[in-house]
Amino acid sequence: MKRLSIKTIVAIGIGAAVFFVLAKFVAIPTGIPNTTIQTSYAFLALMAVVFGPIAGALIGFIGHTLNDALSYGSVWWSWVIVSLFIGLFIGLLARRIDVGNGEFGKKQIISFNVIQAVIQAIGWGVLAPILDVIIYAEPANKVFAQGIFAGISNIITVGIIGTILLAAYAKTRTKSNSLTKE
Amino acid sequence: MAQEILSFIERKSPVHSLSGATKLIIFILYSTAAMLTYDTRVLLGLLVISIAIFIVSKIRIREIGFIMAFILAFLLLNNIAIYIFSPQEGVKIYGSSHVLFEIVGRYNVTLEQLFYHLNITLKYFVVIPAALLFIVTTHPSEFAASLNKIGVNYKIAYSVSLALRYIPDIQRDFRTIAQAQQARGIDISRKEKLLKRLKNASSIIFPLIFSTLNRIEVISNAMELRRFGKKKNRTWYNEKPFRKADYIVLVAGSLILVLSLVITFYDGSRFYNPFL
Amino acid sequence: MRKPIIEFKNFSFKYKSQMEPTLHQVNLTIYEGEKVVIVGPSGSGKSTLAHCINGLVPFSYQGEIEGNLTIKGQVTKSLDLFSLSKIVGTVLQDPDGQFIGLSVGEDIAFSLENEAVPQEKMISQVVDVSKLVNMEDKIQSSIHELSGGQKQRVSLAGVIVEEVDILLFDEPLANLDPATGEQAMALIDQIQKETNTTVIIIEHRLEDVLTQDIDRVIVVNDGRIVSDRNPNELLASNVLESCSLREPLYVKALKYAGCKVTPEMHSASIETLVLDESKDKLFEWYEATIPATYEKKDSPILELQDINFSYHKGFPTIQNVSLTIHKGEMVSIVGTNGAGKSTLSKLICGFEKIQSGKILYKGEDITEDTIYERSNRIGMVMQNPNHMISKHMIYDEVALGLVMRGVPEDEIKKRVEETLKVCGLYGFRNWPISALSFGQKKRVTIASILVLQTEVLILDEPTAGQDLRHYTEIMEFLTELNSQGVTILMITHDMHLMLEYTSRAIAIADGQVIADNSAVNILTNSEVVEKTNLKVTSLFELAVKAGINKPIDFVSRFIDYDKEARVTWRKKY
Ligand SMILES: Nc1ncnc2c1ncn2[C@@H]1O[C@H](COP(=O)(O)OP(=O)(O)OP(=O)(O)O)[C@@H](O)[C@H]1O
Numbered sequence A: 001m002k003r004l005s006i007k008t009i010v011a012i013g014i015g016a017a018v019f020f021v022l023a024k025f026v027a028i029p030t031g032i033p034n035t036t037i038q039t040s041y042a043f044l045a046l047m048a049v050v051f052g053p054i055a056g057a058l059i060g061f062i063g064h065t066l067n068d069a070l071s072y073g074s075v076w077w078s079w080v081i082v083s084l085f086i087g088l089f090i091g092l093l094a095r096r097i098d099v100g101n102g103e104f105g106k107k108q109i110i111s112f113n114v115i116q117a118v119i120q121a122i123g124w125g126v127l128a129p130i131l132d133v134i135i136y137a138e139p140a141n142k143v144f145a146q147g148i149f150a151g152i153s154n155i156i157t158v159g160i161i162g163t164i165l166l167a168a169y170a171k172t173r174t175k176s177n178s179l180t181k182e
Numbered sequence B: 001m002a003q004e005i006l007s008f009i010e011r012k013s014p015v016h017s018l019s020g021a022t023k024l025i026i027f028i029l030y031s032t033a034a035m036l037t038y039d040t041r042v043l044l045g046l047l048v049i050s051i052a053i054f055i056v057s058k059i060r061i062r063e064i065g066f067i068m069a070f071i072l073a074f075l076l077l078n079n080i081a082i083y084i085f086s087p088q089e090g091v092k093i094y095g096s097s098h099v100l101f102e103i104v105g106r107y108n109v110t111l112e113q114l115f116y117h118l119n120i121t122l123k124y125f126v127v128i129p130a131a132l133l134f135i136v137t138t139h140p141s142e143f144a145a146s147l148n149k150i151g152v153n154y155k156i157a158y159s160v161s162l163a164l165r166y167i168p169d170i171q172r173d174f175r176t177i178a179q180a181q182q183a184r185g186i187d188i189s190r191k192e193k194l195l196k197r198l199k200n201a202s203s204i205i206f207p208l209i210f211s212t213l214n215r216i217e218v219i220s221n222a223m224e225l226r227r228f229g230k231k232k233n234r235t236w237y238n239e240k241p242f243r244k245a246d247y248i249v250l251v252a253g254s255l256i257l258v259l260s261l262v263i264t265f266y267d268g269s270r271f272y273n274p275f276l
Numbered sequence C: 001m002r003k004p005i006i007e008f009k010n011f012s013f014k015y016k017s018q019m020e021p022t023l024h025q026v027n028l029t030i031y032e033g034e035k036v037v038i039v040g041p042s043g044s045g046k047s048t049l050a051h052c053i054n055g056l057v058p059f060s061y062q063g064e065i066e067g068n069l070t071i072k073g074q075v076t077k078s079l080d081l082f083s084l085s086k087i088v089g090t091v092l093q094d095p096d097g098q099f100i101g102l103s104v105g106e107d108i109a110f111s112l113e114n115e116a117v118p119q120e121k122m123i124s125q126v127v128d129v130s131k132l133v134n135m136e137d138k139i140q141s142s143i144h145e146l147s148g149g150q151k152q153r154v155s156l157a158g159v160i161v162e163e164v165d166i167l168l169f170d171e172p173l174a175n176l177d178p179a180t181g182e183q184a185m186a187l188i189d190q191i192q193k194e195t196n197t198t199v200i201i202i203e204h205r206l207e208d209v210l211t212q213d214i215d216r217v218i219v220v221n222d223g224r225i226v227s228d229r230n231p232n233e234l235l236a237s238n239v240l241e242s243c244s245l246r247e248p249l250y251v252k253a254l255k256y257a258g259c260k261v262t263p264e265m266h267s268a269s270i271e272t273l274v275l276d277e278s279k280d281k282l283f284e285w286y287e288a289t290i291p292a293t294y295e296k297k298d299s300p301i302l303e304l305q306d307i308n309f310s311y312h313k314g315f316p317t318i319q320n321v322s323l324t325i326h327k328g329e330m331v332s333i334v335g336t337n338g339a340g341k342s343t344l345s346k347l348i349c350g351f352e353k354i355q356s357g358k359i360l361y362k363g364e365d366i367t368e369d370t371i372y373e374r375s376n377r378i379g380m381v382m383q384n385p386n387h388m389i390s391k392h393m394i395y396d397e398v399a400l401g402l403v404m405r406g407v408p409e410d411e412i413k414k415r416v417e418e419t420l421k422v423c424g425l426y427g428f429r430n431w432p433i434s435a436l437s438f439g440q441k442k443r444v445t446i447a448s449i450l451v452l453q454t455e456v457l458i459l460d461e462p463t464a465g466q467d468l469r470h471y472t473e474i475m476e477f478l479t480e481l482n483s484q485g486v487t488i489l490m491i492t493h494d495m496h497l498m499l500e501y502t503s504r505a506i507a508i509a510d511g512q513v514i515a516d517n518s519a520v521n522i523l524t525n526s527e528v529v530e531k532t533n534l535k536v537t538s539l540f541e542l543a544v545k546a547g548i549n550k551p552i553d554f555v556s557r558f559i560d561y562d563k564e565a566r567v568t569w570r571k572k573y
């Protein structure tokens, strides 16, 4: 493994804590009873894009594990692995969207959303159910239905909130030699 | 919003005095065993052990009662979901069908299905005390030391410790930030339309996230100023050294894993089939 | 011969995102074992200077360096952050990032852990250091349980646990109550004497720092060093005044009275101050100024009735608090760190729900109102600016509340720009907030509430980390608002602010109101002063020293005179 910078380590730790807090306390009511919008995956996508695949993978993994463990007393490993998968691959593929230098236009928005949709579709729709069947021997049609539902709602939230977050992040990147007192 | 989460409960008990690393290894072995097996006899055996350890730990059910409610609700929902999607799963697994009574179509209740549900539920009851105990008897600052001890890179172990360290702070900040934003007229709760609400929610999440990014900078500066990451390894102030009890527990734990796997896969299947 | 330990030679630094350098041509030498204070207006580059010494510039904050900086004989450019931090121990300015460990012991041990010191040795070292800073019975405590002063001790212990040559403090007193601040300074002094390290302190509260012996005071203005001499000489000059920094009050009083302050008067501390012939002049001046009178108000706007609140069951934070604030009043709330001042303000604004009691606004019960409903009447500036900032650009941040209230665009522009001018931020309006210094950020949050023009304003430590010029500007603007009928509540640790601007003060200890009286009476009630960790102002001591028989009157007269004088002074600079 390449030497991890301290910033990445801290980003993983704090990122996992924020992922946890968002997952646990910040759900937006949709109006449909018992259905809330999870903001934590939008945050995960942002962190993966900003800090790279290793940070993305570990924030997803640690954040999700902590959330399961601290709120339910047990960890649902198959879905934890999906969170890791999503953080990792968004981080890997989104390298090409260079938000670091302050650009996040139409082209980047489209490629970010294609990437996140494909990865999440694979993660929730394929990986999660397969792992559920292998690890927990749950009925296949149940887990596929759950996975597809989770996939669709997460693709939509990351699509909206994730895009807004990234656009805002790109704006905060100040260009060199740009500030002067008027 | 004030939901409780599990946290360390200070107490003097044999479980508390074990090294965190021991508990972590045992927890991993134990949940592997419980994950792999569907053998009812093994599950029952493990359940007895779980309950015994729970009693030894001197943790009272009342102290973790709030989480029990969650777990039971989750179990119930999961069982219902399985039944709705796959009422004949038990029949498929055990290869026989003893119908108890009919509802509609394939939704007849079979003994096999009930037995399958029993096993799924048992699996939970086996793992839950172990996981709960691990969380409430291991001090969070010992946790990173334990991860490092079982071979996780110390930087990554430290990031877990940072996460635990900052959850309360971030929770507190989040509340304060949400309040400050509400005071300036941002509403995410009731009256607003969904799209507006989403936008408003982002304006509450923004400050949290950007103060997070800022905080990452400040903390990594502070850590760097105190030379985190300088050496290939580091020591831990809160590490508990291994003692005799730790070795005994580890050996016993490994034996249990091996034994339960042997019993489970002796006949070539994860399932114990009483219907044969 | 004294040995130099830090040497800046023609040193300039420009942050990557800035067009202009933040530090210009700095030439500065600090010698081994010296105790040096750096003062300067907010945003003048003090923290940046500190970051150059500890290596965060250029290793963490990128930019361009010109000239040379040598520390302990080595050029910093050739070192790395790790070897630099072996030499320099830093206590950072930002309160959020200070603590890394969960418990006191763990945090103190952090750098030892990183050096892979064996556990046993580490534990004994931690015990030793915690004794040095008087925290040995708190080693097991979690950081959250500590008071502000105790936190300061832990962060100090964390850097002195290993031997360092230089200790660097960036505003160690910023959030401490007066008595705790004095203890913190005494502690720094004691550590310095015991270990003979070089100490560098950046601080706005010069008078509090000077309670201990200081070798030199360095004044930074606009990224340049404008003065570098010992405290007695500095106070005899007018450098502080021309950089809009606050002089110790007793020195100011002497100057007002027409006394010539000379280095021989040893004015660095009120204890060493030699008055001699100045006594008569003080008397004359005292006789000549006319004391102002205050009128009592009687039209309740905000009433708290028997309020109780606790964050955790069984540990009450606010107990049976009842008070009445009248329309048009300007009131201070004072008390020790952790007394519950910020909590009380949150209860008034509805951020937290009171557990029993009632809150009335103009006689109407608002106990059940939401945060938003209350925010149209009561504006609040929180203690920590990071909790309030939600936009990227300064202009947008200040405009946010108005935008959400649907105010027309051209009016927003007008109001925002006016407010930015008051807060000294107009020139920065198109900057991102991330490029501001700490004090500047705080002003942004004040502006974002002022712009809403509510009838009641609550400010939690509005002037912490501000220099005298911005302090005066903000406070004068608040006074102006106040004279137009706005009611103002201020939480503060600054005794002088309390005396100067608020006729009434409420003292809080352990979540209870222990005194509610005129500011002067509170400060002269020794029982209250002790319970609430306040400190008698040095003016009082000066008056006693000069033999004036009504020191309180002397203090009030000074305040009135000073306010007048500063109005003229502001026009001049
Ligand atoms: N990270 C940064 N990027 C760009 N500019 C910066 C950065 N940090 C500080 N500055 C600029 O440098 C100037 C000096 O900031 P610095 O933090 O050194 O001030 P200070 O004297 O410590 O002020 P205060 O008393 O308010 O803490 C500020 O005006 C700010 O614009």
Ligand SMILES: Nc1ncnc2c1ncn2[C@@H]1O[C@H](COP(=O)(O)OP(=O)(O)OP(=O)(O)O)[C@@H](O)[C@H]1O
Binding pocket: B172, C144, C145, C148, C175, C311, C312, C317, C335, C336, C337, C338, C339, C340, C341, C342, C343, C344, C383
């Ligand atoms: N969100 C919170 N959750 C739990 N406890 C809290 C919270 N905020 C404050 N406290 C505790 O309540 C007590 C009062 O805190 P508060 O912030 O009101 O003090 P303060 O008088 O403003 O102190 P300071 O002068 O240091 O700002 C403290 O013991 C503090 O630790």
Ligand SMILES: [Mg+2]
Binding pocket: C046, C047, C048, C093, C170, C437, C438
């Ligand atoms: Mg500063």
Ligand SMILES: [Mg+2]
Binding pocket: C341, C342, C343, C383, C460
């Ligand atoms: Mg406070």
